[in-house]
Amino acid sequence: MPHWVIVVDHDRGEGESLAPVARFDGTREEARRRLYETACTHRFSTSLRERRREVFRQDDDAYYVEIRGALGTYRLRYCLAERVWSSEEPPPVPRSTSAGLPDPGEPAPRYWSAPDQ
Template identity: 60%
Template sequence: MAQWVVVEEFEDRLRPIERFEGTVVEARRRLYETACTHKFSEGLQQRRREVFRVHDDMYFVEVKGGLGTYRLRYWLAERVWGTEAAS
């Protein structure tokens, strides 16, 4: 099985949200679920959320909170190489 990571991109910051093993179908489902539900800031009072598919492996998300609008991207990356054996 392939190894995957869901990455959150906000402004100039990249952050891995979760790592897991699975098929491409499972990985894309988890990416979609993350884009729809992930709370990127603990203190955020979300009022509205819109999710847009850029392509199968990336979503653009706009979250309206009490203090402003936040724009993020969630994308899926497959591990293709590493210096250590996959665990």
């Protein structure tokens, strides 16, 4: 299953800042739904007293958000990214039949051997 990250991009006055908001596994449809929910509800600052939030879709994988707070307006961009490569190898997935038994084409694991072997 694909691995996703939602990233928020915002201007902190000293240049842009990227920060991961969430990492998860899921389908593209699930990831896009989660991106939309994050753009509508994420609190990027605990001290922000939000008065108004506007969410604009830039494309299927990005939203532009303006949040009007007590002290000013904040402009954010929430983006979705799919992992396409990692230096860490995922653990091998054991193959099995629908009954949960080892695949006949694969050698049986030690725990499937008869007790007297």
